[in-house]
Amino acid sequence: MSEFHVTVVRAGESAERTVRTGTKAWELFADDPDVVAAEVGDQLVDLSYKLGAGDVITAVLIGSGEGLAILRHSTAHVAAQAVQQLFPDAKLGIGPPIEDGFYYDFDVAEPFKPDDVERIQSQMRRIVKENQQFSRREVSDDEARRELSDEPYKLELIDLKGSSHSDDTEVEVGADQLTIYDNVTRDGSVAWKDLCRGPHLPTTRRIPAFKLMRTAAAYWRGDDKNKQLQRLYGTAWPSKEDLDTHLEQLAEAERRDHRRLGVELDLFSFPAEIGPGLAVFHPKGGVLRKAMEDYARMRHEQGGYEFVYTPHISKEQLFQTSGHLEWYADGMYPPMHLDEERDSEGNIRKPGQNYYPKPMNCPMHILVFKARARSYRELPLRLFEFGTVYRYEMSGVVHGLTRARGFTQDDSHIFCTPDQLAGELASLLTFVIELLRDYGLEEFSADLSTRPDNFVGDPVDWDIAEAALENALQKSGVEYAVAEGEGAFYAPKIDVHVKDAIGRRWQLSTLQVDLQFPDRFDLTYQTAAGTRERPYMIHRALFGSIERFLGILVEHYAGAFPPWLAPVQVVAIPIAERHGAYLNQLAERLRSRGIRVEVDDSDERMQKKIRTAQLQKVPYMLIAGDRDVEQGAVSFRYRSGEQDNGIGVDEAVDRIVKAVESRTNV
RNA sequence: GCCGGCGUGGCGCAACUGGCAGCGCAUCCGACUUGUAAUCGGAAGGUUAGGGGUUCGAGUCCCCUCGCCGGCUCCA
Numbered sequence: 245m246s247e248f249h250v251t252v253v254r255a256g257e258s259a260e261r262t263v264r265t266g267t268k269a270w271e272l273f274a275d276d277p278d279v280v281a282a283e284v285g286d287q288l289v290d291l292s293y294k295l296g297a298g299d300v301i302t303a304v305l306i307g308s309g310e311g312l313a314i315l316r317h318s319t320a321h322v323a324a325q326a327v328q329q330l331f332p333d334a335k336l337g338i339g340p341p342i343e344d345g346f347y348y349d350f351d352v353a354e355p356f357k358p359d360d361v362e363r364i365q366s367q368m369r370r371i372v373k374e375n376q377q378f379s380r381r382e383v384s385d386d387e388a389r390r391e392l393s394d395e396p397y398k399l400e401l402i403d404l405k406g407s408s409h410s411d412d413t414e415v416e417v418g419a420d421q422l423t424i425y426d427n428v429t430r431d432g433s434v435a436w437k438d439l440c441r442g443p444h445l446p447t448t449r450r451i452p453a454f455k456l457m458r459t460a461a462a463y464w465r466g467d468d469k470n471k472q473l474q475r476l477y478g479t480a481w482p483s484k485e486d487l488d489t490h491l492e493q494l495a496e497a498e499r500r501d502h503r504r505l506g507v508e509l510d511l512f513s514f515p516a517e518i519g520p521g522l523a524v525f526h527p528k529g530g531v532l533r534k535a536m537e538d539y540a541r542m543r544h545e546q547g548g549y550e551f552v553y554t555p556h557i558s559k560e561q562l563f564q565t566s567g568h569l570e571w572y573a574d575g576m577y578p579p580m581h582l583d584e585e586r587d588s589e590g591n592i593r594k595p596g597q598n599y600y601p602k603p604m605n606c607p608m609h610i611l612v613f614k615a616r617a618r619s620y621r622e623l624p625l626r627l628f629e630f631g632t633v634y635r636y637e638m639s640g641v642v643h644g645l646t647r648a649r650g651f652t653q654d655d656s657h658i659f660c661t662p663d664q665l666a667g668e669l670a671s672l673l674t675f676v677i678e679l680l681r682d683y684g685l686e687e688f689s690a691d692l693s694t695r696p697d698n699f700v701g702d703p704v705d706w707d708i709a710e711a712a713l714e715n716a717l718q719k720s721g722v723e724y725a726v727a728e729g730e731g732a733f734y735a736p737k738i739d740v741h742v743k744d745a746i747g748r749r750w751q752l753s754t755l756q757v758d759l760q761f762p763d764r765f766d767l768t769y770q771t772a773a774g775t776r777e778r779p780y781m782i783h784r785a786l787f788g789s790i791e792r793f794l795g796i797l798v799e800h801y802a803g804a805f806p807p808w809l810a811p812v813q814v815v816a817i818p819i820a821e822r823h824g825a826y827l828n829q830l831a832e833r834l835r836s837r838g839i840r841v842e843v844d845d846s847d848e849r850m851q852k853k854i855r856t857a858q859l860q861k862v863p864y865m866l867i868a869g870d871r872d873v874e875q876g877a878v879s880f881r882y883r884s885g886e887q888d889n890g891i892g893v894d895e896a897v898d899r900i901v902k903a904v905e906s907r908t909n910v
Numbered sequence: 911g912c913c914g915g916c917g918u919g920g921c922g923c924a925a926c927u928g929g930c931a932g933c934g935c936a937u938c939c940g941a942c943u944u945g946u947a948a949u950c951g952g953a954a955g956g957u958u959a960g961g962g963g964u965u966c967g968a969g970u971c972c973c974c975u976c977g978c979c980g981g982c983u984c985c986a
Contacts, residue, residue: 355913355914356914357914357915358914358915458980458981459913459914459915459980459981460913460914460980460981460982461912461913461914461982462913462981462982462983463912463913463982463983466982466983467983468911468912468982468983472912473913473982474914475913475981475982477980477981507920507921508921514977514978516959516976516977516978520977520978567986568986571986572986575984575985575986604986606986635985637984637985638911638912638983638984638985640911640912640983640984641911641983641984641985642978643979647985732986734986735986817946819943819944819945819946820943820944820945821943822943847942847943848948848949849942849943849944849948849949850943850944850945850946851946851947851948851949852947852949853946854946855946855947855948856947856948857947858947859947865946867945868945869944871945872945879945879946881946885946885947887946889946
């Protein structure tokens, strides 16, 4: 029996250990429940890994990214075992870890019912309690096929192994060597098994906290031509407290849901009479939207943009030229057919015209550029419009303001010379980030999406454009990732993401260098030398969609907007009826300074009025009774509940005006 | 578009296995005139999303349509 040295690393601290041949990794961490797996070299292994001479073993902690993934994936196995025990005919799909949890897909005769989820969860608890061991075993392809002959989807995965398709699926098979994990009970029998790359927790008991969340249908391998399987979603965490925190975050997200707050704060609605995904803005939502737009307008004016206005519909030909009808007809509302004339026999004398609602503003802005000959002296030409577009989104995807069928882009198209391109992109990106900051968003990241397989134009132009975009990103200092092949067919792009107040990431702005439209529309400008050149064209949406951005801000602020955006900035509350005139006078003063103020002279108690204003998340309340009227003062109450009594009227007006103008959230 | 769930006054909800559609908030009217998150009393408001069917009888069971929700696919 020989001995050798290994290096053990845990949380950054390494130590030498002497071990005997055959020692398993878990013996190194026997009294350390946070260690769920290990890393040897760059290979993740189970704790059942047999140590070799000179190994450097790094502990994988349950709270780390990898540790969580292992926990969640192991929980997915438990879910699958539970399902197959309760539904013996269920066939296994795949069961990967995802953000905050896991899912597992099953082919079952009947979709899961809410009741079934309860039963599955109880069964999972039983399995966890049984403390089954996750036991790894290497198998040949043939052995795997034989053992999993009842699992058609697993067989398909085995067949896919090594094929060129294997990385665009979530296939777990990956490596050349197939492995099967057995769930072994204490008496040594195998309760369940699954084809899996691993690694896993040592035992099911090591799952501290989990919950099944919901069921849904999902296409096998994500392809809508394939059969739909039943997907079971769950979440798993290192502790009960972590699980509770997660559930509380979900509840918080639900409380902030802009569809709910939109009703509570009377901002907007989606009348069924109009149609799905088509919002109407009520006065409160209207004023909020107007404040957002006004500020953006002002900044665009300062930024050298020129404002244009274009129609909502256009003849078919325009979208033929732009290529929209060729590429995206499904995403467009069907046309209205106009102008057809028939003779008395009903024969068509003059063919009609199809008019489509526009799905984008670009072709219209291009026509503005093309309206006359353009000189290099005019470039860069920055056209801007709040342009309302209509897209016939599939019925299942429409979602409040964040995915609507009619929405307004803060759309800009910039035409520039080749040597202006890089500079223009860099200043654009800065402009975008600065403006988003002004709306209260603080954390940004970006994706650079490059040439897809299916593209138009000259690869050389793509390279130039991609380089210019990347350069802009580097100058901006925004953290970014390259999304290889994710660009639109006509343009590489930068997508800017923001993080909201509860940590969710939203994609907002896009910057695209268009490599198709200038050609398609034969755009040119005249150079200093008198020659004609093709301009570069940049698409830029900042909010993306005003409606969507508004929805995101509602959720970001949970409806408690900073004063400059709040639909009602001040509510004045007279303690008794006789104080009404005093406050109305003050309100008039505020109004003359551009403040949105309401006087609540309803027949209610003061306390009730405070409550109402509080629930409407109004930033400031000005309350006045006899004492205040005598002193020419008001009692100043913030949304936070803090108050300053006996503030002089001038001081109160000043404070409010200052807060609104500074666009800070007080 | 696909799978599942849901649809009761403006909003939030109730109505046992099929048996008189009800409550709270909001609204309107009246009284009260109050010092920092809900004053009291009264009234009005519903073809139970729409249509069809089963039944002596349907909010409840069945079918179709519309809409919404959760996912999948999609998001130029």
